[in-house]
Amino acid sequence: MSALTLKLKATPDQRLDLSALSPAKVSAMSQGDIERLSIGIGRRSVKLGDVFAISGTPGDTLVIEGSTARLDGIGTELDQGTLIVEGDVGAYAARRMKGGRLDIRGAAGAYLASGLRGGIVTAKSAGDLAGAPKVGERFGMLGGVVVISGDVGERAGDRMRRGTIIAKGRFGASAGSRMMGGTLWTEQGFGAGPGPLMRRGTLIGPSVERLLPTFNDAGLHDLNVLRLISRYFAETLGELAPPALPPKVRRISGDLATIGKGEILLTA
């Protein structure tokens, strides 16, 4: 495996937009061209080499070392290869990502995996609106898998249509807002009022802090789809996969303020 490493020289005094950077893009470039690559910083642009010390060989893996929450847009439209980030990232990481893998070995900011279409994204924690669309866009996540080893902020999965966000920790309030499909799966539980205005989609977790009044208890169920989901993620994610779901769950249907085809599946 050949890897190119970008080491942040110093914490930038402004937010840095790295959306132009991807393993595939830099793999075909010489070191000089990579250093001259323009990246956004505030209203100006700077050369990549001015901000990062570049080493290694371009290939299918790109490593960003010393990352901070001021680096936005990491992994934007990533479609192949692996991007490893040592440290925290800012907003819009994995924005419209199509394939490959983004490993954030720190906390992710808001709008992680916004409009994600494919691939695997991991992070230690995620801010608000994970998987959500930008203002004015019709859909949030459209595919792919996000695995968060800690907690996720509020309104995760907003306007999500496909794909899965798995949290080993908790989802914040209003997870699955305006959801149209896809799956949110937490091992620790949901914050208050999950699923406002959700039409379809599945929220899976052991508990809910407080249900919205527009969700109805549909009782206990033995759902084969849970075996299918458990098995799929065990095979796809390996050790990242959460424990297999129990055979019986309590199904809460909603949001009945809309068509009510969404569901919260309580595993405990």
Add this chain to the structure above:
Amino acid sequence: MSELSPVNKAIEINGVVIDDTFAEAFGMSGSSLIITADSIKWARICATVMTGFGTSVIGCGAECGIDCELSPNDTPDGRPGVRVLMFGFSPDALTPQVKNRVGQCVLTSPGSACYNGLLGTEQKIALASGVKFFGDGNQTSKKLGNRRFWRIPVMDGEFICEDTVGLTTEAVGGGNMLILGRERKGLLEATEAAVDAIAQVPDVITPFPGGIVRSGSKVGAKYKGMFASTNDAFAPTLRAISKSELSEDTIAVLEVVIDGLTSEAVSNAMRAGLKAVIDIGASKGVTRISAGNYGGKLGQHHYHLQKLVPQ
């Protein structure tokens, strides 16, 4: 191994004559489903009913059978399962058969689920395009990776049905062997051994009852509207009044018909079946193995018996 006749170049192995002939088979469209259930018993019941009345495309619309049983480790939902194969004249002919059989036999079977058993094909059958509407608007789907699964509410929970199922036009139907004997009971046992051996070969089925057909046919008949009629050359009771292929000591003939997802699978199946019969055949009264063909003019696939027998 000894050569019997310089004319037809038949050979004899282990007391069984192997004709110098070939099985003539046809290109077909094939598809495969994995059916799972809460127990292997119910997966078997569902698969057996679903593949029923699937002996010949001529009268049944499709040729269907069970390829193998699958352990929970080998199914998408981790439950026991059965892989079934279905074959038809063309994609257009096979598609309604697959969909109708799923709608009438799999949807209805307790605890069943239905998945694509033929991954990676370019062509697909829109498996759930009809049956999902049984949910009457309450059906939902879950997309996992590139595969979509429909969840259709039914009285025991949900029927899971994969959105599409693979379809191949590289399938082969009509691989066959004719097994001749001087004693019906022993012949049946030897032919059963062939079917059992073929059952171990992946990607093939033997679609007739128990894998065996006793009514081998020829094309056409004296009666208008009959597409096929008794194969008089291999019907022992017609020996004296037809151009018979049978010697005087032949009491009965049984045929094994093989359909496979690939020509190689059919070859492997014929090889396994021939070996099984040859190994025990003579002791069971088997005298000869032949094969059905149309002079090589109709089918694209020819399986020469003597090239497939154990050397």
